[in-house]
Amino acid sequence: MERTRVNYDYQLTKTLALLRNPGLLLASTKANGQSNVMTIGWGSVGVMWARPVFVVMVRPSRYTYEFIEESQAFTVNVPSEAMRSFVGVCGTRSGRDLDKFAAYHVATTPGQMVPAVTIDDCPMVYECRVAHFNDLIPANLRRDIEEASYGGRDYHRFYYGEILGAYAAADY
Amino acid sequence: MERTRVNYDYQLTKTLALLRNPGLLLASTKANGQSNVMTIGWGSVGVMWARPVFVVMVRPSRYTYEFIEESQAFTVNVPSEAMRSFVGVCGTRSGRDLDKFAAYHVATTPGQMVPAVTIDDCPMVYECRVAHFNDLIPANLRRDIEEASYGGRDYHRFYYGEILGAYAAADY
Numbered sequence: 001m002e003r004t005r006v007n008y009d010y011q012l013t014k015t016l017a018l019l020r021n022p023g024l025l026l027a028s029t030k031a032n033g034q035s036n037v038m039t040i041g042w043g044s045v046g047v048m049w050a051r052p053v054f055v056v057m058v059r060p061s062r063y064t065y066e067f068i069e070e071s072q073a074f075t076v077n078v079p080s081e082a083m084r085s086f087v088g089v090c091g092t093r094s095g096r097d098l099d100k101f102a103a104y105h106v107a108t109t110p111g112q113m114v115p116a117v118t119i120d121d122c123p124m125v126y127e128c129r130v131a132h133f134n135d136l137i138p139a140n141l142r143r144d145i146e147e148a149s150y151g152g153r154d155y156h157r158f159y160y161g162e163i164l165g166a167y168a169a170a171d172y
Numbered sequence: 173m174e175r176t177r178v179n180y181d182y183q184l185t186k187t188l189a190l191l192r193n194p195g196l197l198l199a200s201t202k203a204n205g206q207s208n209v210m211t212i213g214w215g216s217v218g219v220m221w222a223r224p225v226f227v228v229m230v231r232p233s234r235y236t237y238e239f240i241e242e243s244q245a246f247t248v249n250v251p252s253e254a255m256r257s258f259v260g261v262c263g264t265r266s267g268r269d270l271d272k273f274a275a276y277h278v279a280t281t282p283g284q285m286v287p288a289v290t291i292d293d294c295p296m297v298y299e300c301r302v303a304h305f306n307d308l309i310p311a312n313l314r315r316d317i318e319e320a321s322y323g324g325r326d327y328h329r330f331y332y333g334e335i336l337g338a339y340a341a342a343d344y
Contacts, residue, residue, distance in 0.1 A: 009189060013181050020219055044227055046216025047192055049317045055216055055227070132313045134306050134330075141304045145221045158306075 001120055003167035008052075011124055011168055012045060015078055019043060022087045025077040026056055027108070028067035029116045035108060037100055037119070038064045039091030043076070052163040054128050057136075057156040063095040068130065068159055073114040076161075078124035113164035123169040128161025175297065175339035180224075183296055183340055184217060187250050191215060194259045197249040198228055199280070200239035201288045207280060209272055209291070210236045211263030215248070224335040226300050229308075229328040235267040240302065240331055245286040248333075250296035285336035295341040300333025 008015070018024060023039040044055045054076055058065050068074050079087050086104055093100060101108055108117035111127040118125040136155040138146060146152075180187070190196060195211040216227045226248055230237050240246050251259050258276055265272060273280055280289035283299040290297040308327040310318060318324075 009185050012185055012188065016184065016218060017181060041222070042218070042220045044216035044218025044220065044225060046188060046214070046218075046227070048214045048216065048229065049321050050213070051317075053216060055218070057220065130314075131317055132308065134309045134312060136304065137306045140306060142302075145223075145303055149221050 001123060001169050003123070003125065003169050006166055006168045008124075008126070008163075008166040008168070011078075011166075011172060015124065016045065018078055022079070022084050023091055025079055025087065025090060025119055025122065026058075026064060026074055027077055027117050027119060028064055028071055028074045029110075030067055030070050031115070035101060035117045036063050036067050036095035037090050038062060038095070039087050040076075041091075048160060049131065051131065053131065054126050054161045054163055056159050056161065058159060059154045059156055061154050065157070071115050072130040073111075073116045074128050074130075074159065074161055075111055075114065075116045075118045076126040076128065077119040077122035080121060080123055083121060111165075112167070118167075123172040125167050126161075126163050127165045127167070128163055130159050131162040132160040134158055175295070175341050178338055178340045180296075180298070180335075180338040180340070183250075183338075183344060187296065188217065190250055194251070194256055195263055197251055197259065197262060197291055197294065198230075198236060198246055199249055199289050199291060200236055200243055200246045201282075202239055202242050203287070207273060207289045208235050208239050208267035209262050210234060210267070211259050212248075213263075220332060221303065223303065225303065226298050226333045226335055228331050228333065230331060231326045231328055233326050237329065243287050244302040245283075245288045246300050246302075246331065246333055247283055247286065247288045247290045248298040248300065249291040249294040252293060252295055255293060283337075284339075290339075295344040297339050298333075298335050299337045299339070300335055302331050303334040304332040306330055
């Protein structure tokens, strides 16, 4: 899909609505060229250190974790309606067991600004370089949320990705 | 100003644009009834733990820090164009030296959902309860950002505020 660089203010509402449902696609790539993708339903967008940022949350158990730890980069890809079933797959299957891109014939292209692939069929992508990361602190989390989302283990790491480029299809 | 509860998807673009310039007003209140306000230019909005969140950053040196530590709540108030000079004041003067609300005759009303005041003249407010907090980790921050924004001290605490209510003026 042809995408051009945008100031994403206008598209952001749509991005956050799709984050809730069905989710966005978090892609990352290792130096050896291997890529992975997972569905994310949680995250935030804003401005930190006078830079645009996309904060994503990744549990250490996820395959994606080792990719971002290595590359310090990721892309957030906003799926089209037609990609709904792929988004479902990427929220349930691990890249350890299955090359999701290959298995579902989903084409990717290297990011323009970061060492991570973008997904060709997505009408909007954010290319991010990690500016900072920190971890969820269980003792500082409301008890009801801890129980509902963690149960004592696999607490998220927060990756604060500086948005180095956002690209959208012409009519998006 | 009369405000009604909104699903803030539509207003969010405006909120993030004003976060950059001139800034938003972060208000908080202690159990003794004392309130304070500071201007913020950094933060993010999204979804975490299946809840809407507004993440704000507060340095330990700020007067606001002790307010949020005590109340675990805050409001983010989106200023009108007419409030631009007050936003400037709240970005430069500390509440330790000056009761900014009183000095500038800025009226407030207790939040509907949280123990923190909202600013009457703001056309849009987010009422937030702290769900989680953690700190900036200097060793995990890109070096250039550390030097530009910190210089070795007063690293931000991140407060993840669950948005319990967002309220906007009818025409906002």
